[in-house]
Amino acid sequence: MNNETLLQRSLAAVWHPCTQMRQHEGGPGERLPLVPVVRASGAWLYDADGRRYLDAISSWWVNLFGHAHPRINAAIAEQLQTLEHVMLAGFTHAPAVELAERLSRLCGGALGHAFYASDGASATEIALKMAFHFWHNRGREQKREFVALSGGYHGETVGALGVTDVPIFRDAYAPLLRAAHLVPSPDARLALPGEDAAAPARRAAAALEALLEEKHERIAALILEPLVQAASGMAMYDPEYLQLARSLCDRFELLLICDEIAVGCGRTGTFFAHEQAGIRPDLLCLSKGISGGYLPLSVVLASETVYSAFLDEATARAFLHSHSYTGNPLACRAALATLDLFRESDALAQNRARGDTLEALLEPVFSHPAVRHPRRCGMIFACDVDADPGFGRRFYRAALDRELLLRPLGNTLYAMPPYILSGAEMEFLSEGMRGALEAALAE
Numbered sequence: 001m002n003n004e005t006l007l008q009r010s011l012a013a014v015w016h017p018c019t020q021m022r023q024h025e026g027g028p029g030e031r032l033p034l035v036p037v038v039r040a041s042g043a044w045l046y047d048a049d050g051r052r053y054l055d056a057i058s059s060w061w062v063n064l065f066g067h068a069h070p071r072i073n074a075a076i077a078e079q080l081q082t083l084e085h086v087m088l089a090g091f092t093h094a095p096a097v098e099l100a101e102r103l104s105r106l107c108g109g110a111l112g113h114a115f116y117a118s119d120g121a122s123a124t125e126i127a128l129k130m131a132f133h134f135w136h137n138r139g140r141e142q143k144r145e146f147v148a149l150s151g152g153y154h155g156e157t158v159g160a161l162g163v164t165d166v167p168i169f170r171d172a173y174a175p176l177l178r179a180a181h182l183v184p185s186p187d188a189r190l191a192l193p194g195e196d197a198a199a200p201a202r203r204a205a206a207a208l209e210a211l212l213e214e215k216h217e218r219i220a221a222l223i224l225e226p227l228v229q230a231a232s233g234m235a236m237y238d239p240e241y242l243q244l245a246r247s248l249c250d251r252f253e254l255l256l257i258c259d260e261i262a263v264g265c266g267r268t269g270t271f272f273a274h275e276q277a278g279i280r281p282d283l284l285c286l287s288k289g290i291s292g293g294y295l296p297l298s299v300v301l302a303s304e305t306v307y308s309a310f311l312d313e314a315t316a317r318a319f320l321h322s323h324s325y326t327g328n329p330l331a332c333r334a335a336l337a338t339l340d341l342f343r344e345s346d347a348l349a350q351n352r353a354r355g356d357t358l359e360a361l362l363e364p365v366f367s368h369p370a371v372r373h374p375r376r377c378g379m380i381f382a383c384d385v386d387a388d389p390g391f392g393r394r395f396y397r398a399a400l401d402r403e404l405l406l407r408p409l410g411n412t413l414y415a416m417p418p419y420i421l422s423g424a425e426m427e428f429l430s431e432g433m434r435g436a437l438e439a440a441l442a443e
Contacts, residue, residue: 003048006036032393033400040067043418043425045405053405056415056429061230061262063293065341066420072292075337079330088116088327095332102339103286103301106271110280111301115319116327120261120287121155123298124223126321127283128159130306131221131255137309137317143254146180147211147222149204151187153231154223154259163223166232181215183208185229186237189373189384197238204237205244216252221283223257226273227377230262233412234382236375242277255282255306261298265289265338266348267416269355269378282306292338293418297331347419351379354421361430365413368434370441382414387441394443398436406433413437 001009010016011024011034024034035053037045043066045053055063065072083093100114115130117123128146135143148154148163155161161170163180170177184190186204188197212219226242229235249256258281263273265286270276272284283306287298310319325331341347359376366374366383374383385391392408399406406415415429 001038001048003036006038006048007034010034010036033397035400035405042066042068043421051403053400053403054417054425054429054432055405056417056433057405057407058289058416058418059293059405060288061267061416062288062291063418064265064289064338065292065345065347066418067293069292069341071341072294072334072337075333076294076330079333083329085325085328085330087324089322093327093329093332095329095336096327099299099332099335099339102336103299107280107284107301111284111303113302113304113307115300115302115321116332117287117298117300118296118323118325119155119298120259120285121157121160122323123261123285123287123300124154124160124163124259125157126300127223127257127259127285128163128221129321130283130300130302130319131257133319134255134306134309135220137312142218143220145215145218145220147183147208147219147254148180149224149229150182150185151229151232151235152185152223152225153229154225155261180223181211181219183211185235186241187229187235188237188375189235197236198240201238201241202244205241205248208245209248212248212252212254216254219252219254221255221257222249223259225259225261225263227268227276228263228273228380230380231409233384233409234375234380234414236377236380236382239277242274242279246277246279246281249282257281257283257285259285261285261287263377263380266342266351266419267378267380269348269352271342271348290338291331291334292341294334295328295331296325297328297335351419354419354426355379357423358415358417358421358426358430361426362415362433365430365434365437368437370437379419380414380416382412385411385413385437385441387411391440394440395436398439399432401439402432402435404429404432404436406436 023032036047038048039046045055104112146163150165153166154163158176162177164170184204184207186201190200258274282303284301291297370386372384391411395408
């Protein structure tokens with residue numbers, strides 16, 4: 001199937017996510033290209049005509065070790081020969097057990113109980129329900145509200161939107177939502193002249209403390225993205241906020257939920273982002289990169305305290321949540337192969353060196369006169385651009401013209417590449433990003 005045929009059939013039949021479909025159709029007004037992809041290898045995507053694109057955002061932050069990785073391919077193929085799926089209610093299987101055990105060990109045993117799901121928003125829903133039900137089972141039924149950070153994003157299902165503060169996703173569905181209490185973000189960009197990144201973190205923690213002093217009897221949990229609020233513009237903040245938030249949750253008796261769907265699995269420089277603050281949450285949400293970008297999988301890791309609150313002879317006190325493909329063996333086996341690659345390639349150490357190289361190569365972008373707040377956290381690189389609201393679309397098109405998949409968040413440019421880029425590929429990314437920036441500003 002050639003590019004044109006694939007495009008026409010897709011526009012006629014496929015409703016694409018987070019997309020105003022009119023922008024892909026013909027007619028008057030600004031149009032965005034719909035990119036057909038027929039194969040992928042390493043860091044590259046290819047269309048039917050052989051044109052390639054460097055996947056510099058890991059296909060929505062999921063791909064860690066490149067496309068079509070032979071180790072993950074082989075693990076899934078081997079699993080296909082024995083067990084493709086079985087229900088996890090009343091049954092179990094080795095991939096689910098082994099993955100839960102390995103994730104627990106990565107948490108030092110502090111989060112020893114894995115509940116599987118399919119995607120990030122589902123993991124958020126599960127964590128919120130667990131927190132609510134935990135307090136219910138403990139006889140604290142008034143604790144049924146949640147606290148979230150301004151600008152936070154936790155998914156687009158109805159429960160997840162209740163703790164999401166990104167208006168374009170939330171506002172249309174506001175009448176359906178049970179809104180959370182919002183507290184200020186610790187975003188380091190909010191530092192006043194002469195302040196360091198810890199100052200806005202402390203101010204934000206003081207605001208959280210004030211809310212909890214007044215309303216903690218009604219609050220079940222605080223949910224946050226550790227270190228980087230991704231979808232709201234790669235807002236990065238000091239680890240001190242996590243330390244203060246953990247202390248406040250303990251003091252006022254609420255659970256801490258760390259949403260590491262986007263920032264876990266090595267993205268921030270440590271396997272889990274919260275490690276950089278020396279804390280552990282009560283509930284930890286993982287998805288995206290956990291399966292290496294291969295198959296839908298998410299997991300909520302729970303502490304012994306949370307888990308034990310559900311143990312009872314009464315079924316109604318169990319955690320009653322499921323979906324048909326919970327703990328799918330193929331997805332779990334892909335995740336195990338991904339964890340193998342972390343260990344065997346010493347990926348975290350390699351990423352530190354690779355990240356330093358890419359940061360240096362991106363200096364011409366970060367020092368551009370139109371750029372503000374250049375920043376990096378591990379393998380996440382971002383900056384803000386002083387430009388009109390149409391800049392992001394122009395940049396996206398200009399990047400595609402330069403064989404780069406870079407999809408800005410408003411006027412925030414970012415790169416979140418897979419952990420395998422060669423020196424030449426990093427140079428290609430930096431040169432293309434600079435060229436796309438200049439072209440989009442020139443328009």
